[in-house]
Amino acid sequence: xxxxTQSPGTLSLSPGERATLSCRASQSVINSYVAWYxxxxxxxxxxxxxxxxxxxxxxxxxxxxxxxxxxxxLTISRLEPEDFAVYYCQQYGRSPxxxxxxxxxxxx
Amino acid sequence: EAQLLESxxxxxxxxxxxxxxxxxxxxxxxxxxxxxxxxxxGKGLEWVSGIxxxxxxxxxxxxxxxxxxxxxxxxxxxxxxxxxxxxxxxTAVYYCARGSGASPFDGWGxxxxxxxxx
Numbered sequence: 001x002x003x004x005t006q007s008p009g010t011l012s013l014s015p016g017e018r019a020t021l022s023c024r025a026s027q028s029v030i031n032s033y034v035a036w037y038x039x040x041x042x043x044x045x046x047x048x049x050x051x052x053x054x055x056x057x058x059x060x061x062x063x064x065x066x067x068x069x070x071x072x073x074l075t076i077s078r079l080e081p082e083d084f085a086v087y088y089c090q091q092y093g094r095s096p097x098x099x100x101x102x103x104x105x106x107x108x
Numbered sequence: 109e110a111q112l113l114e115s116x117x118x119x120x121x122x123x124x125x126x127x128x129x130x131x132x133x134x135x136x137x138x139x140x141x142x143x144x145x146x147x148x149x150g151k152g153l154e155w156v157s158g159i160x161x162x163x164x165x166x167x168x169x170x171x172x173x174x175x176x177x178x179x180x181x182x183x184x185x186x187x188x189x190x191x192x193x194x195x196x197x198x199t200a201v202y203y204c205a206r207g208s209g210a211s212p213f214d215g216w217g218x219x220x221x222x223x224x225x226x
Contacts, residue, residue: 033210035212035213037153037213043218044203044216044217044218044219045153045203045213045216046216047212047213047214050212050214051212056212056214057214088152088153090153090212090213092207092208092209092210092211092212095167095209095210096155096167096169096170096209097155097209097210098155099152099153099154099155100152101152102152
């Protein structure tokens with residue numbers, strides 16, 4: 001199965017700053033089938049990005065995704081207070097679908 | 109807007125069984141693949157099982173193969189998972205999610221907690 005590694009484990013930033021989260025796959029992900037999810041404490045995950053760079057319905061444009069092959073990035077251009085959460089990447093190009101361990105974005 | 113609501117979680121002894129349900133509304137259930145995704149306490153996400161729009165196509169993670177059975181009733185817009193031979197490492201919040209292991213999960217329920225302990 002494809003193993004996803006996310007870095008950093010924790011990102012401490014202030015509101016208004018830019019956040020850059022990395023997701024690296026153990027092999028190339030077919031068709032860049034990578035998604036990003038946001039999860040807040042006690043809540044279900046929420047889809048942010050699919051196909052590496054397409055925003056899901058209702059997701060603000062401060063969230064953007066990029067990458068191809070085995071390296072993918074989620075960027076939050078200017079952090080809002082509600083953006084402090086855990087972010088997971090997922091690949092769905094090869095069965096079984098797998099998730100990364102997550103990056104926690106917390107307030108500095 | 110898609111709505112998914114899980115039920116059936118609880119405390120069960122090792123070796124026991126539990127059946128989870130996921131009632132859905134707000135979308136054409138019969139045309140979507142569905143999945144169960146779990147999250148152990150304080151841990152990350154793990155895809156457990158998926159089912160195509162037709163109940164005949166089912167998929168399982170190796171960790172649950174032979175113990176869990178996913179099913180759906182398109183007339184009731186409901187997804188199920190029968191969990192047998194439960195182990196302590198099956199303890200997790202179980203989420204119902206719209207999508208398969210071959211597509212992103214674009215809708216999630218609030219989750220139901222399954223605790224396997226004596």
